[in-house]
Amino acid sequence: MSGNLPRIDGERLWRSLMEMAEIGPTANGGSGRVALTDLDRQGRDRFRGWCIDAGLDLRVDRCGDMIARRPGRNADAPIVVTGSHLDTQPLGGRFDGVYGVLAGLEVIRTLNDHGIETEAGLELVNWTDEEGVRFGGGCLASAAFAGRYTVEEVLARRDPDGLSFGDELQRIGYAGDAPCGGYPVAAYFEAHIEQGPVLETEGCQVGVVLGGQGQFNFMVTVRGEEGHAGTLPMTQRRDAFVGAARMAVALSELPGEVEPPPVITTGFVRVSPNSRNTVPGTTTFSINCRHPEAATLAELERRIRDLVAGIAETAVLDVAMEKTSEAPPVTFDGGCAAAVRDAAAALGIAHRDMVSGASHDAFNLARVVPTAMIFVPCERGISHNEAENAKPEDLAAGCDVLLRAMLSRAGVA
Numbered sequence: 321m322s323g324n325l326p327r328i329d330g331e332r333l334w335r336s337l338m339e340m341a342e343i344g345p346t347a348n349g350g351s352g353r354v355a356l357t358d359l360d361r362q363g364r365d366r367f368r369g370w371c372i373d374a375g376l377d378l379r380v381d382r383c384g385d386m387i388a389r390r391p392g393r394n395a396d397a398p399i400v401v402t403g404s405h406l407d408t409q410p411l412g413g414r415f416d417g418v419y420g421v422l423a424g425l426e427v428i429r430t431l432n433d434h435g436i437e438t439e440a441g442l443e444l445v446n447w448t449d450e451e452g453v454r455f456g457g458g459c460l461a462s463a464a465f466a467g468r469y470t471v472e473e474v475l476a477r478r479d480p481d482g483l484s485f486g487d488e489l490q491r492i493g494y495a496g497d498a499p500c501g502g503y504p505v506a507a508y509f510e511a512h513i514e515q516g517p518v519l520e521t522e523g524c525q526v527g528v529v530l531g532g533q534g535q536f537n538f539m540v541t542v543r544g545e546e547g548h549a550g551t552l553p554m555t556q557r558r559d560a561f562v563g564a565a566r567m568a569v570a571l572s573e574l575p576g577e578v579e580p581p582p583v584i585t586t587g588f589v590r591v592s593p594n595s596r597n598t599v600p601g602t603t604t605f606s607i608n609c610r611h612p613e614a615a616t617l618a619e620l621e622r623r624i625r626d627l628v629a630g631i632a633e634t635a636v637l638d639v640a641m642e643k644t645s646e647a648p649p650v651t652f653d654g655g656c657a658a659a660v661r662d663a664a665a666a667l668g669i670a671h672r673d674m675v676s677g678a679s680h681d682a683f684n685l686a687r688v689v690p691t692a693m694i695f696v697p698c699e700r701g702i703s704h705n706e707a708e709n710a711k712p713e714d715l716a717a718g719c720d721v722l723l724r725a726m727l728s729r730a731g732v733a
């Protein structure tokens with residue numbers, strides 16, 4: 321079937337990526353559209369317009385996921401879904417997530433151009449808040465779609481300023497009423513930049529993603545005692561920031577004791593009262609820990625809890641640890657991965673099997689439907705960085721593979 325399928329329009333795909341990058345541009349050429357902000361709304365509005373122009377039936381579910389359906393000939397056939405996310409890191413790149421959403425749109429635009437009707441319907445999704453910058457854990461909406469959280473649990477999540485996911489969704493006008501999940505899906509494919517150096521190093525244009533590592537997230541609150549920076553002797557201080565800093569340094573050294581090593585990151589820190597001449601009484605910081613093996617993740621959580629408690633006790637500090645999210649390692653569907661591999665091979669595209677270090681909405685979808693991902697190279701593997709970049713020809717190659725993988729499951733009417 322794939323022999324006589326059309327190639328996508330790589331220039332149109334690139335134009336759409338650059339037009340989306342006009343919304344929320346950062347000073348050094350990246351994108352900053354944090355979920356549920358006004359810039360996220362603007363990106364959503366632009367995507368809405370494109371979906372309507374492509375003749376898609378757009379609905380918004382209760383977690384704000386934007387789901388655009390292209391009906392197939394057989395209304396009873398389970399849907400084939402693709403998508404990713406338009407929200408970005410605060411100083412993010414132009415391709416992380418956005419590529420997967422707009423590659424899916426390009427697939428649909430190409431099918432429209434050539435009058436190709438599929439047997440099963442297709443859906444294109446912009447998942448809400450994949451990045452998890454504000455609400456303590458990424459991929460919350462796709463987790464609700466997969467039944468890992470209830471919609472109410474997601475809507476009740478609060479950001480560090482106390483704003484709730486549900487209120488912010490209302491505020492930006494994307495609090496939908498469509499059910500979140502709960503309908504038959506035949507397969508899910510997600511195209512994404514690799515966010516690592518392997519494909520570029522090996523000269524491959526496509527990664528056949530077989531699964532991804534697991535992770536857990538904590539928010540730690542350390543409490544000591546405020547004091548005057550000029551009068552409180554060092555020996556009498558209960559400095560919450562110094563205690564938190566000691567914990568963060570110890571956490572950064574823990575991977576050296578584990579094989580294969582986990583990755584552990586403290587990316588969020590908030591000091592109170594955050595005044596240059598007051599000894600910090602409270603410090604809150606995040607812990608993100610990832611590893612490919614579930615048993616090692618469990619052991620790491622035990623060691624991290626002990627490490628934090630031990631430093632707090634020595635420094636006479638109080639500490640509270642809140643686990644804000646966790647997701648076990650995931651293995652994608654072998655049949656869907658084969659569809660990706662076969663599509664790349666049929667197109668003569670250099671490809672290789674691989675596992676994802678980053679997490680994606682596909683990790684949640686994989687728990688309920690047959691799922692696989694398509695990676696394309698990004699420059700020097702850089703991501704979550706304004707300098708994130710990718711080549712138009714690589715993005716087009718991944719999109720051609722996405723079209724064929726999707727149609728291998730949806731069928732051509």
Ligand code: HGY
Nearest residue numbers: 450451458677678679
């Ligand atoms: O954190 C992640 O792995 C994803 O990029 N949000």
Ligand code: MN
Nearest residue numbers: 416417450680
């Ligand atoms: Mn992403």
Ligand code: MN
Nearest residue numbers: 409416451704
């Ligand atoms: Mn990301």
